[in-house]
Amino acid sequence: MTSLALVLFLAAAPDTVSLEFHGTLREALQHLAKDGKLNLVVTGPLDVPAEVMLTDVRPEDALRTVAKAYGLEVTQEGTLFVLRPAAQAPVAPAPAVAPVPPVLPPAAVAQPSAAAVAEQLKAEAEAAAERAEAARDQAEEARDRAQELREAQRDQVKALKEEAKAKAEEARARAEESKLRSTSVSHSGPVTVHADEELDSVVSWGGPVTVEDQGKVKGDVVAFGGDVVLKPTAQVGGDAVSFGGTVVREPGAKVGGQVVSFGGSGLGQAVAARAVGAARPPSSPSGAGEASALALFLLQFASLFGLGFVLMMFAPQRMKAIEAELSAAPVRNGVIGLLATVASVPLTLFLILTVVGIPVxxxxxxxxxxxxxxxxxxxxxxxxxxxxxxxxxxxxxxxxALGILAMLLLSRIPVLGPLVVGTAVTATLGAIVRTRFGQTARGSLPVADLDPVPLA
Structure with a gap:
């Protein structure tokens, strides 16, 4: 490309210049030199496209910026500016560089021999093996100590269990012995609870029971065929019952339950004597089981006798009507009683399901x-x-009284006794249903020949 020279001589340059141009670089420099009043000499190809937009810029700064943007070198000689391509600029001689001193080789390091290295490695391996052996010995020792400790603890726990078991057995034996000692049962004579003596329960067959001052019975006191005498400071936690005698409770004596007595002459003593002979348990060591069975027997007898006496006193005609109906047709009444018993279950369920029938x-x-x-x-x-x-x-x-005693004794016969009593009760229920609780008499009274003597 032919080099062209552009020489512009202008003077009195303004302070700032504004230029907005789109064209070739040559034309852009011409406008800049003209508007900026610059003396400009340009060499080299200037036909490259250029786009310049300047606003209020010093002409010298604008010239230098455009030259830098398009790879031109600016040289100023007084008020004259020369632009030339950067390749044509004179190259300044490079400064002399001092020669680099030669690098000395590193000093030789003495290398250990292979034998020395092998010896060192062998020594280190032996030391490591010794340390491992010591650690293994310590672990074995710790494991042995732990095993010994576990065995000692196991033996200690076993010993404690055995000791606790022995103590429990001893305490149970003492409790059983104390329980047997604290229950007094006499088969043929009187029983006396002395002062400062404490028993669980007292039962006497055919003799009186006397609880002295400061004597204490936690449970029931029962005399079958004798009196129960409670002194002024005597204490009874349960019931005081005398069958065939009376309960004499002096002022100050305390009874936690009920005081019950059934006759002290004639009827009571005779029935008591028969009950003693019939219901007396076989000869055996005294025990709480015999006392409980006897107390239950007496309680059943007393309850039935008391309720029967009340019914015979306040509803004698109804009771006679039921007896007459039962004697007249026992089989028919048994069937009716069985049907009534079976029907009571679904009837009750129906009443409960209706909610409002629960009171009924x-x-x-x-x-x-x-x-x-x-x-x-x-x-x-x-x-x-x-x-x-x-x-x-x-x-x-x-x-x-005789009938209640016979029925209670009959009910204690295994299997047959409850079956017979249950059948008889079912037949009697049928008679009660047919007579509407004795409102209608249906036969003769089987006990009409008895003298209506009240209970003695």
Whole structure:
């Protein structure tokens, strides 16, 4: 490309210049030199496209910026500016560089021999093996100590268990012995609880029971065929019961339960004597089981006798009507009683499911319980009327007592006893249903020949 020279001589340059141009670089420099009043000499090709936009820029700064942007070198000589391509600029001689001193080779390092290295490695391996052996010995020792400790703890726990078991057995034996000692049962004579003596329960067959001052009985005191005498400071935690005697409770004596006595002459003593002979347990060491069985027997007898006496006193005609109906048709009444018993279960469920029938169900079962009690009393009357009275005068009270005693003894026969009593009660329930609790008499009274002598 032919080099061209552009020479512009201008003077009195303004302070700033503004230029907006799009064209060739040559034309752009011409406009800049003209507007900026610059003396400009340009060499080299200037036909390259250029776009210049300047606003309020000093002309010298604008010139230098355009030259730098398009690879031109600016040289100023006074007020004259020369632009030439950068390749044409004179190259300044390079300064002399001092020669680099030669690098000395590193000093030779003495290398250990292979034998020395092998010896060193062998020594290190032996030291490591010794350390491992010592650690293994320590681990074995710790494991042995732990095993010994576990065995010692196991032996200690086993010893503690054995000791606790032995103490428990000893305590249980002492408790059983104390329980047996604290329950007094006499088969043929009186029983006395002395001052500062404390027993669980006292039962006397055929003799009185006396609890002295400061004497204490935690449970029941029962005398079968004798009196129960409680001194002024005596204490009884349960019931005081005398069958065939009386309960003498002096002022200051304390009874936690009920005081019950059934006659002290005639009927009571005779029935008590028979009960002693019939219900007395076989000869065996005294124990709480015998006392509990006897107390239950006496409680059942007393409850039935008391309820029967109340029914015979306040509803004699109804009881006679039920007895007459049962004697007249026992089989038919048994069927009716069985049907009534079976029907009571679905009837109760129906009443409970209706919610509003729950009170009715409660009343129904209260009446059913009363009917069962009345059935037992009727059976006892009928049974007692047919039993021999020996030398006793047959009265309504004696018949009731003998019948209750016979029925209770019969119920204690395994299998057969409960079956017979249950069948008889079912038949009596049928008679109660047919007579509407004795409102309608349906036969003769089987006990009409008895003297209506009240309970002695």
């Amino acid at each position: 169900a409660l009343v129904f079962w209260v009446l059913a319980a009363l009917a069962v009690v009345a059935s037992l009393v009727v059976l006892s009357n009928l049974l007692g009327a047919r039993l021999p009275a020996f030398r006793l005068k047959k009265t309504q009270a004696s018949a009731l």
